[in-house]
Amino acid sequence: MNLGKIYVVGIGPGNMQDITVRAYNTLKNVDVIAGYITYINLVKDEFSEKEFYVSGMKKEVERCEQVLEIAKSGKNVALISSGDAGIYGMAGIMIEVAVDSGVEVEVIPGVTSSVAGASIVGAPLMHDHATISLSDLMTDWDVITKRIDKASEGDFIISLYNPKSKGRVTQIVEAREIMLRHKGENTPVALLRHVGREDQNYTLTTLGDFLNHEIDMFTVVIIGNSKTYVKNGRMITPRGYKI
Amino acid sequence: MNLGKIYVVGIGPGNMQDITVRAYNTLKNVDVIAGYITYINLVKDEFSEKEFYVSGMKKEVERCEQVLEIAKSGKNVALISSGDAGIYGMAGIMIEVAVDSGVEVEVIPGVTSSVAGASIVGAPLMHDHATISLSDLMTDWDVITKRIDKASEGDFIISLYNPKSKGRVTQIVEAREIMLRHKGENTPVALLRHVGREDQNYTLTTLGDFLNHEIDMFTVVIIGNSKTYVKNGRMITPRGYKI
Numbered sequence: 001m002n003l004g005k006i007y008v009v010g011i012g013p014g015n016m017q018d019i020t021v022r023a024y025n026t027l028k029n030v031d032v033i034a035g036y037i038t039y040i041n042l043v044k045d046e047f048s049e050k051e052f053y054v055s056g057m058k059k060e061v062e063r064c065e066q067v068l069e070i071a072k073s074g075k076n077v078a079l080i081s082s083g084d085a086g087i088y089g090m091a092g093i094m095i096e097v098a099v100d101s102g103v104e105v106e107v108i109p110g111v112t113s114s115v116a117g118a119s120i121v122g123a124p125l126m127h128d129h130a131t132i133s134l135s136d137l138m139t140d141w142d143v144i145t146k147r148i149d150k151a152s153e154g155d156f157i158i159s160l161y162n163p164k165s166k167g168r169v170t171q172i173v174e175a176r177e178i179m180l181r182h183k184g185e186n187t188p189v190a191l192l193r194h195v196g197r198e199d200q201n202y203t204l205t206t207l208g209d210f211l212n213h214e215i216d217m218f219t220v221v222i223i224g225n226s227k228t229y230v231k232n233g234r235m236i237t238p239r240g241y242k243i
Numbered sequence: 244m245n246l247g248k249i250y251v252v253g254i255g256p257g258n259m260q261d262i263t264v265r266a267y268n269t270l271k272n273v274d275v276i277a278g279y280i281t282y283i284n285l286v287k288d289e290f291s292e293k294e295f296y297v298s299g300m301k302k303e304v305e306r307c308e309q310v311l312e313i314a315k316s317g318k319n320v321a322l323i324s325s326g327d328a329g330i331y332g333m334a335g336i337m338i339e340v341a342v343d344s345g346v347e348v349e350v351i352p353g354v355t356s357s358v359a360g361a362s363i364v365g366a367p368l369m370h371d372h373a374t375i376s377l378s379d380l381m382t383d384w385d386v387i388t389k390r391i392d393k394a395s396e397g398d399f400i401i402s403l404y405n406p407k408s409k410g411r412v413t414q415i416v417e418a419r420e421i422m423l424r425h426k427g428e429n430t431p432v433a434l435l436r437h438v439g440r441e442d443q444n445y446t447l448t449t450l451g452d453f454l455n456h457e458i459d460m461f462t463v464v465i466i467g468n469s470k471t472y473v474k475n476g477r478m479i480t481p482r483g484y485k486i
Contacts, residue, residue, distance in 0.1 A: 012263065020354060021267065022260040061484055084358050085366075092366035093484045099475050107362035111263060111352045115327050119350035123328075123335035127382070128390050130373040130399060138483030139370070143398070147371050150397030154390040156373060232342050240381030241304055241336045 003103050004031070004071035008091045010084040010110020013196020014042040018116060023108045031075040034067050035090075039080050053077070060090065064097040071103045084112040088133055088161055114159035117192030117220045120202055122234035124190060124222050129157035134164070134171040141171070148175050152182035157228065157237055160221040172221075176211060179223060183207055188224040188235050191215060204230055246346050247274070247314035251334045253327040253353025256439020257285040261359060266351045274318040277310050278333075282323050296320070303333065307340040314346045327355040331376055331404055357402035360435030360463045363445055365477035367433060367465050372400035377407070377414040384414070391418050395425035400471065400480055403464040415464070419454060422466060426450055431467040431478050434458060447473055 007026050012018035027033060027047050033040065034053035044052065053070065055063040063079070070077045081089030091107045098105050118125045130151035136144060151158050158179070163172045179187075185208030192202045193214070203213045207223060215221065228237040250269050255261035270276060270290050276283065277296035287295065296313065298306040306322070313320045324332030334350045341348050361368045373394035379387060394401050401422070406415045422430075428451030435445045436457070446456045450466060458464065471480040 017265040017268075018263050018352065020255065020261050020263050024264065025260075061486055084354075084362075086358065086361045086368050087372075088369065088482070091362070092369035092479055092482055093486070095365050095477050095479055096481065096484070096486050099477060099479075105477075107366065109261065109354045109359045109362040111327070111354060112358060115329065115355060116352045118329045119327075119334070119352040122338050123350065125329050126331065126335035128373070128375045128387075129330075130371070130394065130397075132371045144371075147397040147399060150393040151373065151399075154373075154393030155386070156390060156394075234338050234342060234348075236335055236338055236342075238339065239331070239335055241339075243304055243336070243339050 001074050004073065004075040004077060006067055006071045006094060006098060006103055006105045007078045007108055008085040008094045008105060009078045009080045009108045010086070010089060011039065011043060011080050011082060012111040013113060013116040014082050015196050016046055018111050018196050020110060023110055026108055027078055030078040032070050032077040033080060034063065034070065034077055035080040039082055043080065060093055061097065064094045067094065068098050068101055068103060084110040087112045087131070113161065113195050113220045114222060117190065117195040118222060120192060120195065121190045121204060122236050124224055124228060124235045124237050125157055126237040126239050127157060127225060129159060131159045131161065133161040134175060135162040136171065145174065145178055148178045149181065152179045155225045157225045158223045162217060163219055163221050164215045165217040172215060173211065176207065179207060183223065188228045188230050190222040190235050192220045192222065194218050195220060204233070204235055244317050247316065247318040247320060249310055249314045249337060249341060249346055249348045250321045250351055251328045251337045251348060252321045252323050252351045253329070253332060254282065254286060254323050254325060255354040256356065256359045257325050258439050259289055261354050261439050263353060266353055269351055270321055273321040275313050275320040276323060277306065277313065277320055278323040282325055286323065303336055304340065307337045310337065311341050311344055311346060327353040330355045330374070356404065356438050356463045357465060360433065360438040361465060363435060363438065364433045364447060365479050367467055367471060367478045367480050368400055369480040369482050370400060370468060372402060374402045374404065376404040377418060378405040379414065388417065388421055391421045392424065395422045398468045400468045401466045405460060406462055406464050407458045408460040415458060416454065419450065422450060426466065431471045431473050433465040433478050435463045435465065437461050438463060447476070447478055
Protein backbone atom coordinates (compact mmCIF):
# COMPACT_ATOMS: atom_id res chain seq x y z
CA MET A 1 0.00 0.00 0.00
CA ASN A 2 1.21 3.49 -0.77
CA LEU A 3 1.91 5.82 2.12
CA GLY A 4 -0.09 9.02 2.43
CA LYS A 5 1.56 12.37 2.95
CA ILE A 6 1.33 14.70 5.94
CA TYR A 7 0.88 18.44 5.49
CA VAL A 8 1.31 20.64 8.56
CA VAL A 9 -0.76 23.66 7.62
CA GLY A 10 -0.72 27.10 9.21
CA ILE A 11 -4.21 28.46 8.59
CA GLY A 12 -3.36 32.02 9.67
CA PRO A 13 -5.44 33.86 12.27
CA GLY A 14 -8.46 31.66 11.62
CA ASN A 15 -10.69 33.27 9.03
CA MET A 16 -10.89 32.26 5.37
CA GLN A 17 -9.36 35.57 4.21
CA ASP A 18 -5.94 35.52 5.88
CA ILE A 19 -5.23 31.91 4.88
CA THR A 20 -2.80 31.46 1.98
CA VAL A 21 -3.95 30.06 -1.35
CA ARG A 22 -1.59 27.08 -0.87
CA ALA A 23 -2.99 26.31 2.59
CA TYR A 24 -6.56 26.59 1.34
CA ASN A 25 -5.94 24.33 -1.63
CA THR A 26 -4.10 21.82 0.55
CA LEU A 27 -7.11 21.53 2.86
CA LYS A 28 -9.35 21.12 -0.20
CA ASN A 29 -7.20 18.29 -1.58
CA VAL A 30 -6.36 16.11 1.43
CA ASP A 31 -8.46 13.18 2.62
CA VAL A 32 -8.41 14.04 6.33
CA ILE A 33 -8.08 17.29 8.31
CA ALA A 34 -6.69 16.77 11.81
CA GLY A 35 -6.24 19.14 14.71
CA TYR A 36 -7.22 20.53 18.06
CA ILE A 37 -10.98 21.06 18.30
CA THR A 38 -10.75 24.88 18.42
CA TYR A 39 -8.91 24.98 15.08
CA ILE A 40 -11.12 22.34 13.47
CA ASN A 41 -14.10 24.52 14.37
CA LEU A 42 -12.53 27.37 12.40
CA VAL A 43 -12.41 25.37 9.16
CA LYS A 44 -15.14 22.75 9.34
CA ASP A 45 -17.84 24.82 7.63
CA GLU A 46 -15.58 25.66 4.69
CA PHE A 47 -14.38 22.07 4.26
CA SER A 48 -17.49 20.24 5.47
CA GLU A 49 -17.10 17.43 2.94
CA LYS A 50 -13.86 16.27 4.59
CA GLU A 51 -13.16 13.58 7.14
CA PHE A 52 -11.97 15.16 10.41
CA TYR A 53 -9.77 13.84 13.15
CA VAL A 54 -10.31 15.94 16.26
CA SER A 55 -8.12 15.79 19.36
CA GLY A 56 -8.13 17.49 22.73
CA MET A 57 -5.80 20.09 24.23
CA LYS A 58 -2.39 18.99 25.56
CA LYS A 59 -2.56 15.77 23.54
CA GLU A 60 -0.03 16.99 20.99
CA VAL A 61 2.16 13.88 20.85
CA GLU A 62 -0.81 11.53 20.58
CA ARG A 63 -2.32 13.79 17.93
CA CYS A 64 0.83 13.53 15.83
CA GLU A 65 1.08 9.77 16.33
CA GLN A 66 -2.51 9.41 15.16
CA VAL A 67 -1.85 11.63 12.13
CA LEU A 68 1.13 9.43 11.27
CA GLU A 69 -1.10 6.33 11.46
CA ILE A 70 -3.62 7.99 9.13
CA ALA A 71 -0.84 8.69 6.61
CA LYS A 72 0.49 5.14 6.94
CA SER A 73 -2.98 3.89 6.07
CA GLY A 74 -2.57 5.59 2.69
CA LYS A 75 -4.52 8.81 3.26
CA ASN A 76 -3.21 12.33 2.75
CA VAL A 77 -3.75 14.27 5.94
CA ALA A 78 -3.47 17.94 6.93
CA LEU A 79 -2.62 18.72 10.55
CA ILE A 80 -3.65 22.31 11.16
CA SER A 81 -2.34 25.00 13.49
CA SER A 82 -3.58 28.56 13.78
CA GLY A 83 -1.11 31.20 12.63
CA ASP A 84 2.03 29.61 11.24
CA ALA A 85 2.51 25.94 12.12
CA GLY A 86 6.27 26.50 12.51
CA ILE A 87 5.95 29.16 15.24
CA TYR A 88 4.83 27.57 18.53
CA GLY A 89 2.63 25.33 16.37
CA MET A 90 2.52 21.66 15.36
CA ALA A 91 5.26 21.56 12.68
CA GLY A 92 8.18 20.69 14.95
CA ILE A 93 6.57 17.90 16.91
CA MET A 94 4.94 16.39 13.81
CA ILE A 95 8.33 16.20 12.05
CA GLU A 96 9.92 14.75 15.19
CA VAL A 97 7.27 12.05 15.42
CA ALA A 98 7.46 11.16 11.70
CA VAL A 99 11.15 11.74 10.93
CA ASP A 100 12.11 8.04 10.88
CA SER A 101 8.83 6.70 9.47
CA GLY A 102 9.35 7.16 5.76
CA VAL A 103 6.22 9.33 5.62
CA GLU A 104 6.83 12.73 4.01
CA VAL A 105 5.94 15.82 6.07
CA GLU A 106 5.51 19.14 4.26
CA VAL A 107 5.05 22.40 6.19
CA ILE A 108 2.73 24.98 4.60
CA PRO A 109 3.56 28.43 6.02
CA GLY A 110 0.96 30.87 7.29
CA VAL A 111 0.52 34.35 8.76
CA THR A 112 1.51 34.20 12.44
CA SER A 113 -0.48 36.04 15.10
CA SER A 114 2.02 38.82 15.79
CA VAL A 115 2.16 39.72 12.11
CA ALA A 116 -1.62 39.66 11.72
CA GLY A 117 -2.01 41.62 14.94
CA ALA A 118 0.60 44.19 13.97
CA SER A 119 -1.28 44.93 10.75
CA ILE A 120 -4.36 45.94 12.72
CA VAL A 121 -2.64 48.70 14.68
CA GLY A 122 -0.24 49.97 12.02
CA ALA A 123 3.38 48.94 11.59
CA PRO A 124 4.94 48.20 14.98
CA LEU A 125 7.22 45.35 13.74
CA MET A 126 9.10 47.38 11.13
CA HIS A 127 12.49 46.89 12.75
CA ASP A 128 14.40 44.13 14.56
CA HIS A 129 12.07 42.18 16.81
CA ALA A 130 11.95 39.24 19.20
CA THR A 131 9.14 36.75 19.68
CA ILE A 132 8.84 35.16 23.13
CA SER A 133 6.25 32.80 24.58
CA LEU A 134 5.48 33.32 28.27
CA SER A 135 4.25 29.74 28.62
CA ASP A 136 6.51 27.95 31.11
CA LEU A 137 4.77 24.58 30.73
CA MET A 138 7.72 23.16 28.77
CA THR A 139 10.39 25.86 29.13
CA ASP A 140 12.10 26.84 32.38
CA TRP A 141 10.94 30.24 33.55
CA ASP A 142 14.52 31.41 34.09
CA VAL A 143 15.25 30.75 30.39
CA ILE A 144 12.25 32.88 29.47
CA THR A 145 13.11 35.72 31.86
CA LYS A 146 16.67 35.82 30.54
CA ARG A 147 15.32 36.16 27.01
CA ILE A 148 12.97 38.97 28.03
CA ASP A 149 15.91 40.73 29.68
CA LYS A 150 18.30 40.34 26.73
CA ALA A 151 15.67 41.30 24.14
CA SER A 152 14.84 44.42 26.15
CA GLU A 153 18.50 45.32 26.61
CA GLY A 154 18.98 44.98 22.82
CA ASP A 155 16.09 47.41 22.25
CA PHE A 156 14.14 44.84 20.25
CA ILE A 157 10.46 45.22 19.56
CA ILE A 158 9.01 42.30 21.53
CA SER A 159 5.97 40.16 20.71
CA LEU A 160 4.72 38.09 23.65
CA TYR A 161 2.71 34.96 22.83
CA ASN A 162 0.70 33.12 25.51
CA PRO A 163 0.98 36.07 27.89
CA LYS A 164 -1.56 34.81 30.39
CA SER A 165 -4.07 32.05 31.03
CA LYS A 166 -6.50 31.25 33.83
CA GLY A 167 -3.84 29.41 35.80
CA ARG A 168 -0.85 31.48 34.72
CA VAL A 169 -1.18 35.11 35.75
CA THR A 170 2.10 36.21 37.35
CA GLN A 171 4.40 35.75 34.33
CA ILE A 172 3.20 38.86 32.51
CA VAL A 173 3.67 40.93 35.69
CA GLU A 174 7.27 39.78 36.03
CA ALA A 175 7.89 40.19 32.30
CA ARG A 176 6.83 43.83 32.54
CA GLU A 177 9.20 44.46 35.45
CA ILE A 178 12.09 42.99 33.47
CA MET A 179 11.29 45.04 30.38
CA LEU A 180 11.14 48.21 32.51
CA ARG A 181 14.83 47.73 33.40
CA HIS A 182 15.65 48.74 29.82
CA LYS A 183 12.51 50.22 28.23
CA GLY A 184 10.72 53.40 29.28
CA GLU A 185 7.27 53.49 30.93
CA ASN A 186 5.92 55.38 27.91
CA THR A 187 6.99 52.70 25.40
CA PRO A 188 3.91 51.97 23.26
CA VAL A 189 2.23 48.60 23.82
CA ALA A 190 -0.48 46.99 21.68
CA LEU A 191 -2.80 44.38 23.18
CA LEU A 192 -4.18 42.40 20.24
CA ARG A 193 -7.08 40.17 21.18
CA HIS A 194 -8.67 37.38 19.13
CA VAL A 195 -6.81 38.54 16.01
CA GLY A 196 -8.64 37.62 12.82
CA ARG A 197 -11.66 36.26 14.66
CA GLU A 198 -15.16 37.77 14.81
CA ASP A 199 -14.52 39.36 18.19
CA GLN A 200 -11.14 40.87 17.25
CA ASN A 201 -10.32 43.99 19.27
CA TYR A 202 -7.28 45.82 20.54
CA THR A 203 -5.97 48.39 22.98
CA LEU A 204 -3.06 50.78 22.41
CA THR A 205 -1.44 51.52 25.75
CA THR A 206 2.02 51.80 27.31
CA LEU A 207 4.50 49.62 29.17
CA GLY A 208 3.67 51.56 32.31
CA ASP A 209 -0.09 51.07 32.00
CA PHE A 210 -0.83 47.92 30.00
CA LEU A 211 -1.55 45.62 32.96
CA ASN A 212 -4.64 47.72 33.67
CA HIS A 213 -6.25 46.32 30.51
CA GLU A 214 -7.70 42.93 29.63
CA ILE A 215 -5.18 40.23 28.62
CA ASP A 216 -6.03 36.57 28.08
CA MET A 217 -4.59 33.53 26.32
CA PHE A 218 -5.93 34.79 22.98
CA THR A 219 -3.98 38.05 23.29
CA VAL A 220 -0.68 38.90 21.61
CA VAL A 221 1.22 41.73 23.32
CA ILE A 222 3.55 43.87 21.16
CA ILE A 223 5.96 46.18 23.00
CA GLY A 224 7.76 48.79 20.90
CA ASN A 225 11.43 49.70 20.74
CA SER A 226 12.84 53.07 21.87
CA LYS A 227 11.70 54.75 18.62
CA THR A 228 8.17 53.35 18.39
CA TYR A 229 5.43 55.98 18.59
CA VAL A 230 1.66 56.32 18.27
CA LYS A 231 0.12 58.98 16.04
CA ASN A 232 -3.53 59.33 15.02
CA GLY A 233 -4.21 55.93 16.51
CA ARG A 234 -1.50 54.12 14.53
CA MET A 235 1.47 52.41 16.21
CA ILE A 236 4.61 52.87 14.12
CA THR A 237 8.22 51.78 14.52
CA PRO A 238 10.17 53.93 12.05
CA ARG A 239 12.85 52.23 10.02
CA GLY A 240 14.84 55.39 9.52
CA TYR A 241 13.57 56.96 6.31
CA LYS A 242 13.76 60.76 6.20
CA ILE A 243 10.22 62.02 5.59
CA MET B 244 -14.17 64.20 -4.98
CA ASN B 245 -13.97 61.15 -2.77
CA LEU B 246 -10.59 60.03 -1.51
CA GLY B 247 -9.29 56.63 -2.52
CA LYS B 248 -7.92 54.17 0.00
CA ILE B 249 -4.40 52.82 0.33
CA TYR B 250 -3.74 49.14 0.98
CA VAL B 251 -0.21 48.12 1.90
CA VAL B 252 -0.13 44.50 0.81
CA GLY B 253 2.37 41.82 1.79
CA ILE B 254 2.31 39.39 -1.14
CA GLY B 255 4.33 36.69 0.64
CA PRO B 256 7.44 35.15 -0.94
CA GLY B 257 6.33 36.14 -4.42
CA ASN B 258 4.40 33.28 -6.00
CA MET B 259 0.62 33.12 -6.35
CA GLN B 260 0.38 30.18 -3.90
CA ASP B 261 1.80 31.67 -0.71
CA ILE B 262 -0.22 34.89 -1.00
CA THR B 263 -3.24 35.18 1.31
CA VAL B 264 -6.77 35.19 -0.07
CA ARG B 265 -7.25 38.72 1.31
CA ALA B 266 -4.09 40.01 -0.37
CA TYR B 267 -5.04 38.37 -3.67
CA ASN B 268 -8.57 39.79 -3.60
CA THR B 269 -7.28 43.22 -2.64
CA LEU B 270 -5.01 43.28 -5.69
CA LYS B 271 -7.94 42.15 -7.84
CA ASN B 272 -10.16 44.95 -6.53
CA VAL B 273 -7.95 48.05 -6.47
CA ASP B 274 -7.55 50.49 -9.35
CA VAL B 275 -3.75 50.76 -9.21
CA ILE B 276 -0.95 48.46 -8.04
CA ALA B 277 2.20 50.31 -7.00
CA GLY B 278 5.64 49.11 -5.99
CA TYR B 279 9.27 48.52 -6.67
CA ILE B 280 9.84 47.02 -10.12
CA THR B 281 11.02 43.63 -8.82
CA TYR B 282 7.77 43.11 -6.90
CA ILE B 283 5.58 44.44 -9.71
CA ASN B 284 7.20 41.85 -11.98
CA LEU B 285 6.04 39.12 -9.59
CA VAL B 286 2.35 40.06 -9.91
CA LYS B 287 1.92 41.75 -13.29
CA ASP B 288 0.98 38.60 -15.22
CA GLU B 289 -1.69 37.63 -12.71
CA PHE B 290 -3.18 41.13 -12.55
CA SER B 291 -2.38 42.26 -16.09
CA GLU B 292 -5.62 44.24 -16.42
CA LYS B 293 -4.52 46.67 -13.72
CA GLU B 294 -2.89 50.07 -13.91
CA PHE B 295 0.64 49.89 -12.46
CA TYR B 296 2.79 52.51 -10.81
CA VAL B 297 6.40 51.32 -10.85
CA SER B 298 9.19 52.96 -8.94
CA GLY B 299 12.92 52.38 -8.58
CA MET B 300 14.98 51.09 -5.68
CA LYS B 301 15.80 53.42 -2.78
CA LYS B 302 12.96 55.72 -3.78
CA GLU B 303 10.75 54.61 -0.92
CA VAL B 304 9.63 58.04 0.31
CA GLU B 305 8.84 59.28 -3.20
CA ARG B 306 7.00 56.01 -3.90
CA CYS B 307 4.78 56.56 -0.86
CA GLU B 308 4.17 60.22 -1.71
CA GLN B 309 3.12 59.18 -5.20
CA VAL B 310 0.82 56.48 -3.83
CA LEU B 311 -0.75 59.11 -1.58
CA GLU B 312 -1.36 61.37 -4.59
CA ILE B 313 -3.01 58.47 -6.44
CA ALA B 314 -5.34 57.90 -3.49
CA LYS B 315 -6.09 61.61 -3.22
CA SER B 316 -7.13 61.54 -6.89
CA GLY B 317 -9.90 59.12 -5.89
CA LYS B 318 -8.34 55.80 -6.86
CA ASN B 319 -7.89 52.80 -4.57
CA VAL B 320 -4.26 51.77 -4.67
CA ALA B 321 -2.30 48.77 -3.39
CA LEU B 322 1.34 49.33 -2.47
CA ILE B 323 3.01 45.92 -2.48
CA SER B 324 5.96 44.49 -0.54
CA SER B 325 7.30 40.98 -0.71
CA GLY B 326 6.84 38.92 2.44
CA ASP B 327 4.90 40.86 5.07
CA ALA B 328 4.68 44.61 4.45
CA GLY B 329 5.04 45.29 8.17
CA ILE B 330 8.42 43.54 8.54
CA TYR B 331 11.18 45.59 6.89
CA GLY B 332 8.58 46.41 4.22
CA MET B 333 6.57 49.46 3.11
CA ALA B 334 3.84 49.57 5.80
CA GLY B 335 5.64 51.83 8.25
CA ILE B 336 6.79 54.50 5.84
CA MET B 337 3.45 54.53 3.98
CA ILE B 338 1.57 55.15 7.23
CA GLU B 339 4.09 57.82 8.22
CA VAL B 340 3.66 59.61 4.90
CA ALA B 341 -0.16 59.42 4.97
CA VAL B 342 -0.90 59.72 8.69
CA ASP B 343 -2.05 63.37 8.56
CA SER B 344 -3.61 63.27 5.09
CA GLY B 345 -7.07 61.96 5.85
CA VAL B 346 -6.44 59.04 3.48
CA GLU B 347 -7.05 55.64 5.09
CA VAL B 348 -4.15 53.15 5.05
CA GLU B 349 -4.93 49.46 5.66
CA VAL B 350 -2.15 46.91 6.08
CA ILE B 351 -2.82 43.43 4.64
CA PRO B 352 -0.53 40.90 6.38
CA GLY B 353 1.52 38.28 4.54
CA VAL B 354 3.93 35.40 5.05
CA THR B 355 7.35 36.88 5.84
CA SER B 356 10.53 35.37 4.34
CA SER B 357 11.88 33.74 7.51
CA VAL B 358 8.58 31.90 8.04
CA ALA B 359 8.37 30.77 4.42
CA GLY B 360 12.03 29.79 4.46
CA ALA B 361 11.70 27.90 7.73
CA SER B 362 8.92 25.76 6.28
CA ILE B 363 11.24 24.52 3.53
CA VAL B 364 13.82 23.05 5.90
CA GLY B 365 11.51 21.79 8.65
CA ALA B 366 10.64 23.65 11.84
CA PRO B 367 13.61 25.74 13.00
CA LEU B 368 11.51 28.63 14.41
CA MET B 369 9.49 26.58 16.89
CA HIS B 370 10.75 28.44 19.95
CA ASP B 371 11.62 32.03 20.91
CA HIS B 372 13.32 33.81 18.05
CA ALA B 373 14.78 37.13 17.01
CA THR B 374 14.68 38.75 13.58
CA ILE B 375 17.53 41.11 12.72
CA SER B 376 18.37 42.96 9.51
CA LEU B 377 22.08 43.31 8.78
CA SER B 378 21.46 46.35 6.57
CA ASP B 379 23.22 49.33 8.12
CA LEU B 380 22.00 51.80 5.50
CA MET B 381 19.59 53.38 7.99
CA THR B 382 20.56 51.77 11.31
CA ASP B 383 23.87 52.29 13.10
CA TRP B 384 26.02 49.18 12.91
CA ASP B 385 26.70 49.29 16.65
CA VAL B 386 22.95 49.05 17.31
CA ILE B 387 22.81 45.98 15.08
CA THR B 388 25.85 44.30 16.63
CA LYS B 389 24.46 44.86 20.11
CA ARG B 390 21.23 43.15 19.04
CA ILE B 391 23.12 40.19 17.57
CA ASP B 392 25.05 39.89 20.82
CA LYS B 393 22.02 40.09 23.10
CA ALA B 394 19.93 37.71 20.97
CA SER B 395 22.78 35.19 20.99
CA GLU B 396 23.31 35.56 24.73
CA GLY B 397 19.58 34.91 25.23
CA ASP B 398 19.84 31.69 23.17
CA PHE B 399 17.28 32.93 20.66
CA ILE B 400 16.89 31.33 17.27
CA ILE B 401 18.02 34.17 14.97
CA SER B 402 16.76 35.03 11.48
CA LEU B 403 19.05 37.40 9.59
CA TYR B 404 17.48 39.47 6.80
CA ASN B 405 19.61 41.35 4.24
CA PRO B 406 22.72 39.40 5.26
CA LYS B 407 24.87 40.55 2.37
CA SER B 408 24.81 42.56 -0.85
CA LYS B 409 27.38 43.41 -3.52
CA GLY B 410 28.61 46.39 -1.57
CA ARG B 411 28.03 45.04 1.94
CA VAL B 412 30.06 41.92 2.61
CA THR B 413 31.76 42.31 6.01
CA GLN B 414 28.62 42.50 8.20
CA ILE B 415 27.82 38.79 8.01
CA VAL B 416 31.42 37.95 8.93
CA GLU B 417 31.26 40.13 12.02
CA ALA B 418 27.78 38.86 12.87
CA ARG B 419 29.09 35.30 12.88
CA GLU B 420 31.95 36.22 15.21
CA ILE B 421 29.51 37.82 17.66
CA MET B 422 27.17 34.82 17.58
CA LEU B 423 30.12 32.49 18.26
CA ARG B 424 30.65 34.24 21.63
CA HIS B 425 27.49 32.52 22.84
CA LYS B 426 26.52 29.82 20.31
CA GLY B 427 28.53 26.71 19.46
CA GLU B 428 30.28 26.10 16.13
CA ASN B 429 27.98 23.13 15.49
CA THR B 430 24.78 25.18 15.84
CA PRO B 431 22.65 24.37 12.77
CA VAL B 432 22.30 27.13 10.18
CA ALA B 433 19.93 27.23 7.21
CA LEU B 434 20.74 29.39 4.19
CA LEU B 435 17.42 29.97 2.42
CA ARG B 436 17.82 31.45 -1.04
CA HIS B 437 15.16 32.99 -3.27
CA VAL B 438 12.41 31.55 -1.05
CA GLY B 439 9.17 30.97 -2.94
CA ARG B 440 10.69 31.89 -6.30
CA GLU B 441 11.43 29.57 -9.22
CA ASP B 442 15.10 29.24 -8.28
CA GLN B 443 14.46 28.52 -4.59
CA ASN B 444 17.25 26.50 -2.99
CA TYR B 445 18.83 26.06 0.41
CA THR B 446 21.84 24.76 2.31
CA LEU B 447 21.84 23.22 5.78
CA THR B 448 25.17 23.97 7.42
CA THR B 449 26.58 25.14 10.76
CA LEU B 450 27.62 28.36 12.44
CA GLY B 451 31.22 27.25 12.07
CA ASP B 452 30.95 26.55 8.34
CA PHE B 453 28.18 28.66 6.81
CA LEU B 454 30.40 31.39 5.37
CA ASN B 455 31.82 28.80 2.98
CA HIS B 456 28.47 28.73 1.16
CA GLU B 457 26.73 31.19 -1.15
CA ILE B 458 24.89 34.07 0.52
CA ASP B 459 23.37 37.03 -1.32
CA MET B 460 20.75 39.72 -0.73
CA PHE B 461 17.97 37.23 -1.53
CA THR B 462 19.11 34.87 1.25
CA VAL B 463 17.58 34.56 4.72
CA VAL B 464 19.93 33.01 7.28
CA ILE B 465 18.37 31.09 10.20
CA ILE B 466 20.67 30.18 13.10
CA GLY B 467 19.33 27.70 15.64
CA ASN B 468 19.27 27.86 19.42
CA SER B 469 21.24 25.49 21.69
CA LYS B 470 18.65 22.73 21.20
CA THR B 471 18.20 22.91 17.43
CA TYR B 472 19.27 19.79 15.54
CA VAL B 473 19.23 18.32 12.04
CA LYS B 474 17.93 14.82 11.40
CA ASN B 475 17.21 13.16 8.05
CA GLY B 476 17.71 16.51 6.37
CA ARG B 477 15.16 18.37 8.52
CA MET B 478 16.14 21.25 10.84
CA ILE B 479 14.13 21.13 14.04
CA THR B 480 14.04 23.25 17.17
CA PRO B 481 12.19 21.14 19.75
CA ARG B 482 9.65 22.89 21.91
CA GLY B 483 9.97 20.42 24.75
CA TYR B 484 7.41 17.69 24.09
CA LYS B 485 8.35 14.24 25.37
CA ILE B 486 8.29 11.92 22.37
